[in-house]
Amino acid sequence: MKISLFIPxxxxxxxxxxxxxxxxxxxxxxxxxxFRSGQTCCGQPSFNAGYWDEAREVAIRAIGVFDGAEAVVGxxxxxVAMMRVFYPExxxxxxxxxxxxxxxxxxxxxxxxxVKKLGVTDVGARFPHRVTYHDGCHGLRELRVKDEPRQxxxxxxxxxxxxxxxxxxxxxxxxxxxxxxxxxxxxxxxxKGGSLARTQCDYIVSSDPTCQLQLxxxxxxxxxxxxxxxxxxxxxxxxxxxxxx
Amino acid sequence: MIxxxxxxxxxxxxxxxxxxxxxxxxxxxxxxxxxxxxGYFLSRDAQKARYRDWEQARDAASLAKWSAVNRLDELLPxxxxxxEANGGxxxxxxxxxxxxxxxxxxxxxxxxxxxxxxxCMTSEEIHLNAALEKDGYGVIESDLGExxxxxxxxxxxxxxxxxxxxxxxxxxxxxxxFLGTPPTNSPEELTMIARRHMRQLYVDADVGIxxxxxxxxxxxxxxxxxxxxxxRLTAALPRVHISLSGIEKVVEHLDDLAVxxxxxxxxxxxxxxxxxxxxYSGPRRDGECDGPDEMHLVLLDNSRTAIxxxxxxxxxxxxxxxxxxxxxxxxxxxxxxxxxxxTYQGPIxxxxxxxxxxxxxxxxxxxxxxLCGACSDVCPVRIDIHxxxxxxxxxxxxxxxxxxEKFGHQIFVIVASRPWLFAAGGAIFRHTLGMLKxxxxxxxxxxxxxxxxxxxxxxxxxQQWRQAGKDSL
Amino acid sequence: MKAAVDTIAAGxxxxxxxxxxxxxxxxxxxxxxxxxxxxxxxxxxxxxxPHAGGSSxxxxxxxxxxxxxxxxxxxxxxxxTPESQLAILANNLEKLRAQMHRVADLSAAADFVLxxxxxxxxxxVAYHGHALVEPLLAGVPCATYRVDGADAFDKSALEHCDxxxxxxxxxxxxxxxxLVSSATSGGRALSILPHVHIVVATLxxxxxxxxDALHAAKHRGAGRMPSMLSFITGPxxxxxxxxxxxxxxxxxxxxxxxxxx
Ligand code: SF4
Numbered sequence: 001m002k003i004s005l006f007i008p009x010x011x012x013x014x015x016x017x018x019x020x021x022x023x024x025x026x027x028x029x030x031x032x033x034x035f036r037s038g039q040t041c042c043g044q045p046s047f048n049a050g051y052w053d054e055a056r057e058v059a060i061r062a063i064g065v066f067d068g069a070e071a072v073v074g075x076x077x078x079x080v081a082m083m084r085v086f087y088p089e090x091x092x093x094x095x096x097x098x099x100x101x102x103x104x105x106x107x108x109x110x111x112x113x114x115v116k117k118l119g120v121t122d123v124g125a126r127f128p129h130r131v132t133y134h135d136g137c138h139g140l141r142e143l144r145v146k147d148e149p150r151q152x153x154x155x156x157x158x159x160x161x162x163x164x165x166x167x168x169x170x171x172x173x174x175x176x177x178x179x180x181x182x183x184x185x186x187x188x189x190x191x192k193g194g195s196l197a198r199t200q201c202d203y204i205v206s207s208d209p210t211c212q213l214q215l216x217x218x219x220x221x222x223x224x225x226x227x228x229x230x231x232x233x234x235x236x237x238x239x240x241x242x243x244x245x
Numbered sequence: 246m247i248x249x250x251x252x253x254x255x256x257x258x259x260x261x262x263x264x265x266x267x268x269x270x271x272x273x274x275x276x277x278x279x280x281x282x283x284g285y286f287l288s289r290d291a292q293k294a295r296y297r298d299w300e301q302a303r304d305a306a307s308l309a310k311w312s313a314v315n316r317l318d319e320l321l322p323x324x325x326x327x328x329e330a331n332g333g334x335x336x337x338x339x340x341x342x343x344x345x346x347x348x349x350x351x352x353x354x355x356x357x358x359x360x361x362x363x364x365c366m367t368s369e370e371i372h373l374n375a376a377l378e379k380d381g382y383g384v385i386e387s388d389l390g391e392x393x394x395x396x397x398x399x400x401x402x403x404x405x406x407x408x409x410x411x412x413x414x415x416x417x418x419x420x421x422x423f424l425g426t427p428p429t430n431s432p433e434e435l436t437m438i439a440r441r442h443m444r445q446l447y448v449d450a451d452v453g454i455x456x457x458x459x460x461x462x463x464x465x466x467x468x469x470x471x472x473x474x475x476x477r478l479t480a481a482l483p484r485v486h487i488s489l490s491g492i493e494k495v496v497e498h499l500d501d502l503a504v505x506x507x508x509x510x511x512x513x514x515x516x517x518x519x520x521x522x523x524x525y526s527g528p529r530r531d532g533e534c535d536g537p538d539e540m541h542l543v544l545l546d547n548s549r550t551a552i553x554x555x556x557x558x559x560x561x562x563x564x565x566x567x568x569x570x571x572x573x574x575x576x577x578x579x580x581x582x583x584x585x586x587x588t589y590q591g592p593i594x595x596x597x598x599x600x601x602x603x604x605x606x607x608x609x610x611x612x613x614x615x616l617c618g619a620c621s622d623v624c625p626v627r628i629d630i631h632x633x634x635x636x637x638x639x640x641x642x643x644x645x646x647x648x649x650e651k652f653g654h655q656i657f658v659i660v661a662s663r664p665w666l667f668a669a670g671g672a673i674f675r676h677t678l679g680m681l682k683x684x685x686x687x688x689x690x691x692x693x694x695x696x697x698x699x700x701x702x703x704x705x706x707x708q709q710w711r712q713a714g715k716d717s718l
Numbered sequence: 719m720k721a722a723v724d725t726i727a728a729g730x731x732x733x734x735x736x737x738x739x740x741x742x743x744x745x746x747x748x749x750x751x752x753x754x755x756x757x758x759x760x761x762x763x764x765x766x767x768p769h770a771g772g773s774s775x776x777x778x779x780x781x782x783x784x785x786x787x788x789x790x791x792x793x794x795x796x797x798x799t800p801e802s803q804l805a806i807l808a809n810n811l812e813k814l815r816a817q818m819h820r821v822a823d824l825s826a827a828a829d830f831v832l833x834x835x836x837x838x839x840x841x842x843v844a845y846h847g848h849a850l851v852e853p854l855l856a857g858v859p860c861a862t863y864r865v866d867g868a869d870a871f872d873k874s875a876l877e878h879c880d881x882x883x884x885x886x887x888x889x890x891x892x893x894x895x896x897l898v899s900s901a902t903s904g905g906r907a908l909s910i911l912p913h914v915h916i917v918v919a920t921l922x923x924x925x926x927x928x929x930d931a932l933h934a935a936k937h938r939g940a941g942r943m944p945s946m947l948s949f950i951t952g953p954x955x956x957x958x959x960x961x962x963x964x965x966x967x968x969x970x971x972x973x974x975x976x977x978x979x
Contacts, residue, residue, distance in 0.1 A: 007706050007707075009661075012671065012705050012706040013671040013674065013675060014699070014701060015702070016704065016706035016708075017702075019706040019709075020706070024455070035706075035707070037710075039662070040661045040663075040667040041657075041661045041667070045654075045657060046657055046658070047635075048616065048635065048638070048641075049638060049642065049650065049654065050637075050639040050640070050641055050642035051642045051650070051651065052639045052642070054654040054655060054658045055654075057658050057662065058657075058662065061661070137615070137618055137619075138616075138617070138618075141617070141621070141622055142618065168619065169619075170575050170619065172615055174614070174615025174616060174617070177612070177615050177616075178615075178692065179688040179689075179691045180612060180613075180691075181262075181612075181692060182691040182695060183265055183266045183270075184269060184579055184580060184613060184697040186269070186696065187579040188267040188576075188579060188615065189576045189695075191578075198400070213699070215697060216699065217403055217696030217699075218697075219697050221696055222695070247837070281960055281961040284957075284961055284962075289871070295795075296793060297791055297792050297793065297795060298791075298792035301792035302790075302792050302793055304879040308752065311752050314749075315745065315749055316745075317741050317745065318738065318741045318742045318745050331942075331945070332945075337734040338731035339736055339737060343733060387968065389956045389959070389967055390956075390958035407958070408958055408959075409960075409961060410956075411959075412960070413959055416822040416959060432959035432962045433964050435959055436959065436967055437966070439967075440967060440968055443968060444968075445969075448873050448874055464939075464943060468945065472955050472956055472967065473956050473967035473969065474954040474967060474968040474969020474970070475967070475968040475969075477906070477910040477912075477948065477969060478911065478968055478969070480906065480946070481905075481906035481907040481911070482907060482911075483909060483916065492737065492741070495881055499932050499935075502928070502932060503790070503927065503929035504793065506949070507794070507892075507893060514957070517794065517894070517951070518893040518894070518895055518949065518951035519951065520950070520951050520952055520953075520955050520969070521949070522895075522948065522949040522951070523946060523947065523948040523949070524943070524948070525945065526943050526944075527944055527945050529900075529945055530900070532901075533867050533900045533901070533906075533944070534846070534866035534871045534901060534904065534905040535871045535873070535907050535908075536945055539891060544737070546737045547731065548884065550741055550743075551744075553741060553745065554740075554744035554747075556749040559749040560749065560752060563752075626752075630751060712734060
């Protein structure tokens with residue numbers, strides 16, 4: 001299958017290694033990847049802020065970029081939810097509605113794509129660490145992806161998966177929310193980050209780079225652990241790209 | 246609170262930001278509230294597990310409310326006709342002011358000396374107690390939580406658990422001060438103090454005021470849900486029973502309650518059924534030994550028809566006020582109930598308050614959400630709560646846009662529409678980020694106050710991809 | 719729209735007419751169906767598809783509504799045989815901290831009430847006229863107060879009673895609820911004001927679900943229901959102080975069900 005990579009703006013500019021890992025995993029599974037360089041941002045910042053007219057322009061453009069792609073795969077539950085769930089709403093009753101629905105049917109979140117579309121749970125990776133998984137809210141509730149990343153992690157050699165007691169709580173990022181209401185956002189990071197860190201994991205695995213930004217940002221600055229170690233966040237794709245030694 | 250509406254623009258937002266900031270720093274309070282909800286989560290999950298299919302039950306509950314709300318034009322008159330046929334009297338109130346006047350008139354006609362009241366959020370909405378007191382009528386809140394809040398001089402903190410933020414020591418002190426009782430640390434003893442205090446008051450009251458949870462159209466009954474028995478007493482002993490309800494509480498069939506009553510209890514309080522679910526149709530009948538001589542129902546609009554007129558958010562009128570969405574909301578749990586400054590706190594409050602009290606003053610509640618969607622997941626009647634927060638944001642951007650914000654988003658579109666500009670802008674951002682971090686750049690500064698920011702990579706993904714010779718298109 | 723309505727209203731329209739006009743105007747635009755997650759059309763299911771009655775823009779006509787006697791196989795189970803119903807009921811009552819006491823006949827029930835009155839040293843017990851209730855009062859060693867007797871109802875007298883004994887309309891296995899009414903349970907206050915509420919019922923009064931109980935109540939009332947119907951689910955309770963459960967908030971602290979048969 002020819003896969004078109006959907007590299008969200010944040011990944012492109014701030015965490016390119018995640019995009020690289022996605023391509024590595026998919027290519028190792030025998031699928032060709034393309035990156036359509038016309039892509040920029042999915043428009044979620046404007047959409048979430050209520051500026052739908054602005055977001056609509058960006059969305060229409062993005063739909064054009066991925067025109068004809070067999071499968072569009074992105075390493076962010078949030079940005080994929082924007083395309084799959086919110087583009088159709090944003091473009092409802094416009095001439096672009098059909099195209100939006102068509103793209104929605106071809107767009108997948110990375111872990112979900114591996115398990116549901118490719119039928120793969122074991123990608124042959126090794127990652128000798130204790131990890132916990134952080135569910136990004138959009139992946140969890142807009143896309144209903146919960147089990148797939150865990151299935152993938154359980155198949156990784158030497159990896160120990162533990163759950164935290166706030167597994168379904170939000171990390172508090174929420175895009176512009178994190179800077180418009182920094183005190184609430186930080187309090188939420190404290191609840192979720194603390195719960196994740198208390199599992200005494202080495203890594204917090206996530207499918208949303210912006211959740212990682214929030215959790216890492218809070219933990220590195222604030223977490224005081226009895227052992228002195230602060231867990232780092234890592235994207236699911238990076239864990240899966242870790243080849244067996 | 247009513248007077249504040251007229252204050253300077255953005256007063257509500259400023260107050261929200263201020264109170265939120267104060268509240269999140271009160272870790273003790275946050276932990277206390279979180280801990281108080283711990284038992285709720287356990288019993289809720291246990292009760293939910295008794296449903297053979299909770300999701301189907303949610304579908305049925307939302308269908309029952311949807312079909313009633315969307316035929317309110319038919320069902321409201323049907324309900325009223327049946328209620329009146331049962332001997333009840335209906336009063337219509339277009340707004341809070343009219344509802345207060347109606348109730349004051351009824352109380353005056355009844356020559357009330359003592360009024361007892363059971364929990365009714367709609368009465369909070371119209372600030373009924375203040376109006377009664379202003380006219381010299383004493384009114385006693387009989388629900389334990391509401392009674393505690395009344396003594397504290399505070400509105401409810403949570404519309405189902407009114408005093409969940411108050412510690413037992415504070416209640417003990419409060420009772421000591423107002424009722425002269427000795428200090429105690431036992432919730433049981435504190436409850437018994439209130440029980441003893443209240444009993445004679447029920448007997449003495451000549452007017453009882455209650456709310457209503459459902460109005461059953463086909464039978465003309467009102468349904469009241471409660472745990473303590475105080476509403477039962479309020480509607481049994483006084484000579485006049487006045488009930489206040491929003492017009493949206495109509496359901497068509499008595500049978501709908503077979504789904505809605507257990508779901509309200511399970512979602513909201515982790516119970517299989519609330520202790521008392523009572524249907525009233527009018528005053529005492531011939532042959533009945535007790536009950537009020539008169540029963541009045543005040544039907545309140547107060548902008549509910551404005552929500553009804555918005556098909557997109559009409560489902561927010563399906564709300565059965567179970568409180569489940571508050572209990573799971575990270576915003577509610579971190580900023581607390583009072584920070585909202587609204588009658589209805591939490592996610593559903595953030596959705597409906599802009600309709601009830603104006604979008605320009607109250608849109609910040611819709612903005613103050615990470616859109617995590619935990620609320621919509623638990624709502625027993627499947628209200629699309631968190632998406633409605635988005636809808637409110639969109640409506641605000643359309644009707645009361647912030648000029649600077651709009652400008653920012655327009656710039657964003659220009660950049661996002663031009664890959665070269667996007668790449669160049671990104672490169673500049675990445676290369677200057679280290680420096681920007683040291684400058685008081687708005688937004689960035691707000692982030693950095695509490696959180697670290699990683700260093701930017703030298704090369705973007707698109708650069709790396711191109712250099713690997715893999716670019717397509 | 720609202721402005722237009724209000725202009726008309728200003729011309730002396732009553733509150734009732736204004737609100738009903740606003741409602742009618744508001745409903746001109748149909749609202750989409752809720753986002754159903756599980757009710758999809760399926761041949762074998764006895765739950766009709768919500769989509770069967772028309773598309774999402776059906777407006778007022780043709781709304782599909784669940785039939786009233788639908789089995790609702792997704793709610794908590796109420797049991798479909800008398801044995802299973804009794805077992806579910808007993809389990810529910812125990813969790814609710816209500817007491818259930820089974821007796822063979824009314825005289826055994828009377829013995830039980832007598833022993834309660836003795837051990838607890840009751841001074842006065844309230845009751846109402848009913849074939850199941852009156853025999854229980856026969857030998858009680860204390861004063862009694864009949865709420866529906868010849869004298870007018872006296873709330874202070876009732877307030878001074880230690881216990882109230884009533885019959886009921888039905889008992890719901892599914893939720894452990896006891897349905898009382900102003901017609902069959904001695905008015906409104908008897909089942910709520912005294913500190914202990916004793917309900918006497920026969921085994922055949924147990925129904926499976928809330929739906930069954932509501933259905934029966936509606937037909938029994940035949941268009942004229944008692945002025946109060948109340949599902950009592952366990953003794954009165956509150957969690958208002960630190961969300962800690964306390965029994966006996968304002969209503970009875972104890973709920974005792976005597977099942978005869
Ligand atoms: S919106 Fe839903 S969850 Fe929230 S109080 Fe209303 S019914 Fe309950």
